[in-house]
Amino acid sequence: xxxxxLGQAPGIDQLRLEEASETELGMDGVRVExxxxxxxxxxxxxxxxxxxxxxxxxxxxxxxxxxxxxxxGSTVTxxxxxxxxxxxxxxxxxxxxxxxxxxxxxxxxxxxGVLADRVVxxxxxxxxxPESLSDLEAATLPCAGVTAWNAxxxxxxxxxxxxxxxxxTGGVSMQALGIAKAAGARxxxxxxxxxxxxxxxxxxxxxxxxxxxxxxxxRAAYEWTGxxxxxxxxxxxxxDTLPKSLRSLTxxxxxxxxxxxxxxNPEMPLPYLFSKNARMTGIYVGSRLxxxxxxxxxxxxxxxxxxxxxxxxxxxxxxxRHMESGSHFGKIVISRKGPEAK
Ligand SMILES: NC(=O)c1ccc[n+]([C@@H]2O[C@H](COP(=O)([O-])OP(=O)(O)OC[C@H]3O[C@@H](n4cnc5c(N)ncnc54)[C@H](OP(=O)(O)O)[C@@H]3O)[C@@H](O)[C@H]2O)c1
Numbered sequence: 580x581x582x583x584x585l586g587q588a589p590g591i592d593q594l595r596l597e598e599a600s601e602t603e604l605g606m607d608g609v610r611v612e613x614x615x616x617x618x619x620x621x622x623x624x625x626x627x628x629x630x631x632x633x634x635x636x637x638x639x640x641x642x643x644x645x646x647x648x649x650x651x652g653s654t655v656t657x658x659x660x661x662x663x664x665x666x667x668x669x670x671x672x673x674x675x676x677x678x679x680x681x682x683x684x685x686x687x688x689x690x691x692g693v694l695a696d697r698v699v700x701x702x703x704x705x706x707x708x709p710e711s712l713s714d715l716e717a718a719t720l721p722c723a724g725v726t727a728w729n730a731x732x733x734x735x736x737x738x739x740x741x742x743x744x745x746x747x748t749g750g751v752s753m754q755a756l757g758i759a760k761a762a763g764a765r766x767x768x769x770x771x772x773x774x775x776x777x778x779x780x781x782x783x784x785x786x787x788x789x790x791x792x793x794x795x796x797x798r799a800a801y802e803w804t805g806x807x808x809x810x811x812x813x814x815x816x817x818x819d820t821l822p823k824s825l826r827s828l829t830x831x832x833x834x835x836x837x838x839x840x841x842x843x844n845p846e847m848p849l850p851y852l853f854s855k856n857a858r859m860t861g862i863y864v865g866s867r868l869x870x871x872x873x874x875x876x877x878x879x880x881x882x883x884x885x886x887x888x889x890x891x892x893x894x895x896x897x898x899x900r901h902m903e904s905g906s907h908f909g910k911i912v913i914s915r916k917g918p919e920a921k
């Protein structure tokens with residue numbers, strides 16, 4: 580088998596494609612011939628050694644992948660040869676609340692990731708892929724999709740007619756756009772690019788604001804809601820955006836705290852939090868049960884993930900460079916075509 584591993588020193592240029600012997604299957608193992616992967620901002624941080632303070636030479640990166648089952652262990656009941664499957668971000672978080680033990684099983688972090696042509700995972704760490712999606716589309720779901728679902732549906736309990744503020748046009752935000760529209764919400768989205776905002780409008784965003792041209796986008800959000808404030812913010816910006824997210828929120832509103840793109844230590848206008856009876860909840864992707872619930876919603880509502888660009892398996896380093904450039908809109912995908920690629 581072929582797999583990518585992190586090099587001795589951090590950096591995209593250090594990523595190495597190497598030959599390795601097949602992983603042992605085990606009784607509950609499922610061997611998957613991989614067809615597609617997607618990148619998350621966290622994977623870029625892992626490769627550059629800026630994620631969680633610990634760089635791990637030799638680690639296989641990436642949490643998100645889709646492939647076809649080619650072999651199953653003797654106790655496997657949920658999958659058979661030929662099934663299309665996707666990896667779960669947390670290998671061992673099946674259901675219920677996150678625990679320290681489950682949190683240590685993030686693919687491409689605490690345990691080896693999936694950027695290899697063949698991967699073995701325990702059956703509890705895989706889900707069936709929605710029939711309505713191609714392999715490339717389905718590969719965008721495990722991290723960004725489940726995070727957006729957890730934030731909007733399970734945590735903020737989004738209702739039809741409510742308003743959602745999304746930050747930027749990256750992976751999480753564009754997955755959230757699809758889910759929010761399917762849930763009947765109205766969406767305002769921010770971006771540094773007017774061209775990206777135009778594309779977001781075509782995908783259903785009702786309101787747009789360029790956060791470079793209009794740094795006080797919290798005011799724009801307030802005006803857009805007629806002075807009421809938004810019901811839900813999907814907060815991926817961190818230090819620079821969180822204070823504005825609080826200001827843009829309605830009474831009883833929800834902020835799903837997800838990312839730290841602009842830094843991790845915000846100066847918080849706390850009075851906004853208590854005086855508005857607002858809720859702020861940390862989101863860390865989600866469980867397999869949440870992934871499966873999202874997949875049913877994707878099929879039923881024909882939600883289509885937004886793919887920015889597709890790279891070949893051999894071009895994985897270029898995919899990381901593309902993410903580093905910040906020019907993407909939606910998800911960056913890596914592809915490896917096989918005979919039955921969908
Ligand atoms: N907690 C979790 O479970 C979880 C899960 C997934 C991701 N995350 C985190 O969420 C963040 C986003 O991840 P991702 O994979 O979606 O990243 P991504 O695809 O690389 O998206 C990044 C986008 O964010 C936008 N952005 C950058 N600075 C911004 C700012 N100041 N205000 C508003 N938008 C800004 C940019 O959009 P424009 O180009 O349109 O300006 C950029 O393209 C990262 O910090 C990541 O680590 C956390």
